[in-house]
Amino acid sequence: MYTNADASLQFSTSGILDPSTVSIVNLFINGILQPSNTYVVQPGVLMLSDVPFQGVPIIVQFIQISTS
Template identity: 50%
Template sequence: MPLNEKQYSYYNSCRKLRGRDSYPKCHCHHCNKESKRIYEGNKNSTSNTNTFNPIFNPSITINISPEYTPPPIGVETVQYLALAEEGKKVYTNEDALKQYGSSDILDPDNVSTLNLFVNGVLQPPSIYSVEEGILHLESSDLPPKDAPITLLFVTVKG
């Protein structure tokens, strides 16, 4: 739609005074159109819309009965330490490294669980067996000489 002379001169002077930017309090066609474009562009833009509305409602329920206090649970760990010898499959309490605080090989029936580590790697129970005082390595793949052998005993008390 063409501008009349008065509108054109107002529009032109607005542009000269303010460059191409619209002036918020100006009511010329250019400024109105520009402010409307900016307002509606922002209103409909998804980049300016905050759609992240997290719901944070943590709740922890702890039922405590004043009449009952559970007994404390204790865990005891001891370890048997030895160094592997070439071709050796059976280790006993005599092979223990007592200078490093090694215990004897405990009876597996008197502990909660036990784990064997050879050279720092946990071994599957299928390749060893334990009796009181004796560790049997049942794998054909034996540890290298001087590899650390750690038999960890864990007993849960309570």
């Protein structure tokens, strides 16, 4: 489990957002897009089914699509 406190401040632009407030959530581990059934995103929390090796970059991407 990862929380907002685990973020690397030099690269973080936001905390872990509520997935109900965005259009798309993507998770990349070591640059590889992960299937959505291998993780759960909740406000401020990312839970993974498998733990990556220490030091491997984890990127959670939030995309908001609007019609205006």
